[in-house]
Amino acid sequence: MSPTPSALAFVPFVSVDNMMKIVHSIGLNEVLKEMVGYIEHDFRRWELFDKTPRVASHSKEGVIELMPTSDGEVYGFKYVNGHPKNMSEGFQTVTAFGVLARVDNGYPVLFSEMTILTALRTAATSAMAAKYLAPKGARTMAMIGNGAQCEFQALAFQAVLGIDTVQIYDIDPQATEKAARNLADSGLKVIKCSTPHEAIEGAEIITTCTADKQYATILTDNMVGPGVHINAIGGDCPGKTELHRDILLRSDIFVEYPEQTRIEGEIQQLADDHQVTELWEVVSGTAKGRSSEGQITLFDSVGFAIEDFSALRYVRDQLSRTGFFTELDMVADPDDPRDLHGMLRRAQ
Amino acid sequence: MSPTPSALAFVPFVSVDNMMKIVHSIGLNEVLKEMVGYIEHDFRRWELFDKTPRVASHSKEGVIELMPTSDGEVYGFKYVNGHPKNMSEGFQTVTAFGVLARVDNGYPVLFSEMTILTALRTAATSAMAAKYLAPKGARTMAMIGNGAQCEFQALAFQAVLGIDTVQIYDIDPQATEKAARNLADSGLKVIKCSTPHEAIEGAEIITTCTADKQYATILTDNMVGPGVHINAIGGDCPGKTELHRDILLRSDIFVEYPEQTRIEGEIQQLADDHQVTELWEVVSGTAKGRSSEGQITLFDSVGFAIEDFSALRYVRDQLSRTGFFTELDMVADPDDPRDLHGMLRRAQ
Numbered sequence: 001m002s003p004t005p006s007a008l009a010f011v012p013f014v015s016v017d018n019m020m021k022i023v024h025s026i027g028l029n030e031v032l033k034e035m036v037g038y039i040e041h042d043f044r045r046w047e048l049f050d051k052t053p054r055v056a057s058h059s060k061e062g063v064i065e066l067m068p069t070s071d072g073e074v075y076g077f078k079y080v081n082g083h084p085k086n087m088s089e090g091f092q093t094v095t096a097f098g099v100l101a102r103v104d105n106g107y108p109v110l111f112s113e114m115t116i117l118t119a120l121r122t123a124a125t126s127a128m129a130a131k132y133l134a135p136k137g138a139r140t141m142a143m144i145g146n147g148a149q150c151e152f153q154a155l156a157f158q159a160v161l162g163i164d165t166v167q168i169y170d171i172d173p174q175a176t177e178k179a180a181r182n183l184a185d186s187g188l189k190v191i192k193c194s195t196p197h198e199a200i201e202g203a204e205i206i207t208t209c210t211a212d213k214q215y216a217t218i219l220t221d222n223m224v225g226p227g228v229h230i231n232a233i234g235g236d237c238p239g240k241t242e243l244h245r246d247i248l249l250r251s252d253i254f255v256e257y258p259e260q261t262r263i264e265g266e267i268q269q270l271a272d273d274h275q276v277t278e279l280w281e282v283v284s285g286t287a288k289g290r291s292s293e294g295q296i297t298l299f300d301s302v303g304f305a306i307e308d309f310s311a312l313r314y315v316r317d318q319l320s321r322t323g324f325f326t327e328l329d330m331v332a333d334p335d336d337p338r339d340l341h342g343m344l345r346r347a348q
Numbered sequence: 349m350s351p352t353p354s355a356l357a358f359v360p361f362v363s364v365d366n367m368m369k370i371v372h373s374i375g376l377n378e379v380l381k382e383m384v385g386y387i388e389h390d391f392r393r394w395e396l397f398d399k400t401p402r403v404a405s406h407s408k409e410g411v412i413e414l415m416p417t418s419d420g421e422v423y424g425f426k427y428v429n430g431h432p433k434n435m436s437e438g439f440q441t442v443t444a445f446g447v448l449a450r451v452d453n454g455y456p457v458l459f460s461e462m463t464i465l466t467a468l469r470t471a472a473t474s475a476m477a478a479k480y481l482a483p484k485g486a487r488t489m490a491m492i493g494n495g496a497q498c499e500f501q502a503l504a505f506q507a508v509l510g511i512d513t514v515q516i517y518d519i520d521p522q523a524t525e526k527a528a529r530n531l532a533d534s535g536l537k538v539i540k541c542s543t544p545h546e547a548i549e550g551a552e553i554i555t556t557c558t559a560d561k562q563y564a565t566i567l568t569d570n571m572v573g574p575g576v577h578i579n580a581i582g583g584d585c586p587g588k589t590e591l592h593r594d595i596l597l598r599s600d601i602f603v604e605y606p607e608q609t610r611i612e613g614e615i616q617q618l619a620d621d622h623q624v625t626e627l628w629e630v631v632s633g634t635a636k637g638r639s640s641e642g643q644i645t646l647f648d649s650v651g652f653a654i655e656d657f658s659a660l661r662y663v664r665d666q667l668s669r670t671g672f673f674t675e676l677d678m679v680a681d682p683d684d685p686r687d688l689h690g691m692l693r694r695a696q
Contacts, residue, residue: 008439009364015677016357020695028692055403057418059451064423066414070405075412077427079447081454091356091453092685097678099427103407105439106429115680119688151689175686182689328676329363330445332463337440338523340467341499341530344376347368 009333014112014315018324022315023116025322029159031314032152035124036131036160038310043128046280048072049306053260061085067305075101076309078114093148094118100312107331110316114308119149121311122303123156126231130161130205132282132289133254133297134229138204139164144196144218145210145234146170146179151186153207153231154179158188161205165189169199171210197223207231208242221246226294233301235266243298245269251298254279254289256307265300276300357681362460362663366672370663371464373670377507380500383472384479384508386658391476394628396420397654401608409433417653423449424657426462441496442466448660458664459676462656467497469659470651471504473604474579478509478553480630480637481602481645482577486552487512492544492566493558493582494518494527499534501555501579502527506536509553513537517547519558545571555579556590569594574642581649583614591646593617599646602627602637604655613648624648 014022023031042049050070057064062083069076080096087093096114101107130138141163143150150168157163166188170176176192183190193199200206200223208218208230221244224230230251235241243266253276255261262272279299281287290297319325334343362370371379390397398418405412410431417424428444435441444462449455478486489511491498498516505511514536518524524540531538541547548554548571556566556578569592572578578599583589591614601624603609610620627647629635638645667673682691 013676016680017677017695019680020692023692024696050405052403055400055414055416057398057416057423057451059418059420061452062454064416064418064449064451064454066403066416066425068403068405068412068414070407070412072407075405077414079425079449079456081449083452083454086453087685089453090685091455092680092682092688095455095679097456101412101427101429103405103412104409104431105434105437106410106412106431107439107443108427108445113678113680116688116692147686148688178684178687178690182687182693328361329365330461331443332364332367332440332461334440336526337435337438338495339526339530340440340464340496342526344368344371344464345530347365348372 008107009329009331010327011108011111011330012319012325013328014325016113016116019113019116021324022318022322025324026318028155031120032124032127032156032159035120035311035314036128038314039121039125039128039307040283042306042310043280043283045071046284046306051257054305067308069305069309070103073103075103076312078305078308080114080118098308098312100316110312111328111330112312112315117311117315118308119152121307122149122233123152125307126153126207126233126299126301127156127160129254129279129299129301130157130229130231133299134161135204135227135290135293138229140203141166141205141207142199142203143168144199144206144208146175147209149209149233150179151182153209154183154188155186157205158186163205165191167191167193167199167201167203169193169196203228205229205231208234210234210242214240216242217244218242219247220244224296226296228296230296230298231301232266232298238263238268241266241269248298251296252277253298253300254282255300256302256304260304261300261302264302267300356455357677357679358675359456359459359678360667360673361676362673364461364464367461367464369672370666370670373672374666376503379468380472380475380504380507383468383659383662384476386662387469387473387476387655388631390654390658391628391631393419394632394654399605402653415653415656417657418451421451423451424660426653426656428462428466446656446660448664455679458660459678460660460663465659465663466656467500469655470497470581471500473655474501474555474581474647474649475504475508477602477627477647477649478505478577478579481647482509483552483575483638483641486577488551489514489553489555490547490551491516492547492554492556494523495557497557497581498527499530501557502531502536503534505553506534511553513539515539515541515547515549515551517541517544551576553577553579556582558582558590564590565592566590567595568592572644574644576644578644578646579649580614580646586611586616589614589617596646599644600625601646601648602630603648604650604652608652609648609650612650615648
């Protein structure tokens with residue numbers, strides 16, 4: 001039962017490069033499908049998680065957030081920024097990294113890039129929600145907003161729901177061209193649209209994913225017919241929404257964590273007591289998802305710490321499967337834990 | 349003015365090994381003195397910082413905390429755990445790491461180990477407070493609790509205040525032996541004591557730094573004479589204190605951030621409106637520090653995010669001075685920031 005201090009001093013690190021290698025060695029479609037399983041598993045045990053709204057530091061240019069959670073055995077958090085103006089200056093709008101640690105002794109056990117991983121988990125979460133909320137047999141999705149998240153959404157809905165057609169639109173035609181190019185060999189039929197109206201024509205699922213940090217109206221009320229599922233992922237902070245309020249009033253609304261969504265989601269436009277359903281209750285079978293053909297379902301998604309936790313758990317489980325990680329000398333680990341100063345002295 | 353994406357993808361990382369090299373290349377005493385300067389600078393501009401109590405995840409074994417802050421240009425946070433039982437199992441009680449990032453675009457600019465750095469900044473903060481609070485000409489310090497923090501405290505008080513004698517005591521004589529051994533060539537006169545009473549005999553400064561996660565009474569009221577400065581750093585979470593309540597009632601109490609200290613510090617034993625002075629007001633000259641010879645001053649220190657921020661700033665400024673860092677591929681940085689998927693595809 002002697003501890004092995006030298007091993008404890010090192011924490012597995014998944015760089016951007018290794019994250020890409022993990023994804024390619026398993027296959028992107030397979031990763032998205034497997035990640036849906038991890039997220040679903042954690043939504044089923046939602047009640048045992050330590051939940052807290054994210055800790056946000058707002059500035060005029062954007063926001064930096066810490067998103068912690070714990071299942072009682074493992075603790076995880078993500079650092080993530082959101083800076084809408086970054087794109088025009090050659091930076092990512094969103095970058096992220098995250099950590100898993102042991103609750104029993106506080107030692108980190110995984111440090112990982114999460115810019116790519118957040119894109120994957122956001123797409124996987126959307127697809128998981130749509131399993132319970134989208135109309136049966138949906139084959140066509142509208143994608144409004146063709147930024148960094150667009151292709152991941154399209155591929156996740158293809159892999160998990162069997163979508164075969166995406167109708168894509170962006171205010172910037174170059175973004176649409178980029179997405180069409182990237183999806184060219186995906187097996188999806190990709191239709192480039194020049195108006196939002198054209199994009200939603202005949203679509204059973206409408207995904208909105210735009211990045212303006214302002215109240216915007218990407219969808220107006222008359223654009224949304226009965227029976228569709230709206231996957232609204234772009235509105236995710238105070239003052240940033242995408243849907244006209246009247247759409248919300250006609251929809252059955254599903255959210256991750258109401259305390260957070262009422263501040264950051266589309267429903268910040270509604271009264272604080274407007275009825276919403278928590279997605280975990282649908283996944284665990286205690287609340288209904290889609291219950292009629294004509295119903296408009298809305299997943300008002302802002303992203304929650306438990307999804308990042310699931311994604312980090314997934315990555316942790318791929319370390320030995322793929323071998324794509326390095327080890328970081330992140331934790332000082334003297335032979336005698338009280339002798340930190342002695343360790344420092346001896347290193348001289 | 350074109351951005352240089354490839355450089356942005358990499359974040360300077362200071363490992364435990366490189367942190368020790370930075371300290372040794374500059375000299376521990378010099379590092380402690382310089383760090384006092386950084387902390388003092390940030391205490392003087394305290395009001396412009398974004399302050400929030402740390403975000404703690406408590407379990408029966410300990411606590412994991414995130415401590416964020418920002419000065420409007422730079423954002424920083426620390427991950428730190430506190431697990432008192434770790435020591436008996438061969439683990440560090442406290443391990444930590446931290447990050448600095450740009451507020452304007454959210455990109456991380458430094459990732460650093462902070463187990464050693466927290467020990468340094470805690471000692472530097474104690475010494476900085478004592479500059480304003482300890483009796484003039486103090487030469488003898490009692491150190492009760494001879495764990496990982498002990499030697500750093502002694503050396504910081506030597507470097508910054510000119511202490512020449514430390515009287516050390518721990519409930520475990522082996523801890524005292526360890527500290528005496530490490531301080532043997534420090535130039536300090538080290539007196540090993542077998543009772544707390546012996547340790548405080550003649551000391552103008554009393555530092556308490558024990559790690560039990562419980563209400564304890566390391567100092568009773570009759571042990572503390574007039575005119576001393578008490579530097580209480582061991583009590584730092586709810587239910588964990590070191591001083592008898594009657595000592596607090598006789599002392600002028602100085603704290604970092606009252607909202608946090610009332611929950612975590614010695615003053616959790618007092619009424620919520622008990623008068624305390626914020627240390628930053630003393631440092632910036634708007635409140636009095638020590639004002640009479642007979643006064644008992646108490647720095648009820650629990651550690652605050654701004655001190656970590658100062659310490660990370662200090663490390664950042666040593667990167668080019670010492671060259672002791674590596675670069676981590678932490679941030680996905682595609683040529684076109686919207687083309688995250690294309691970057692992933694092209695890596696295949």
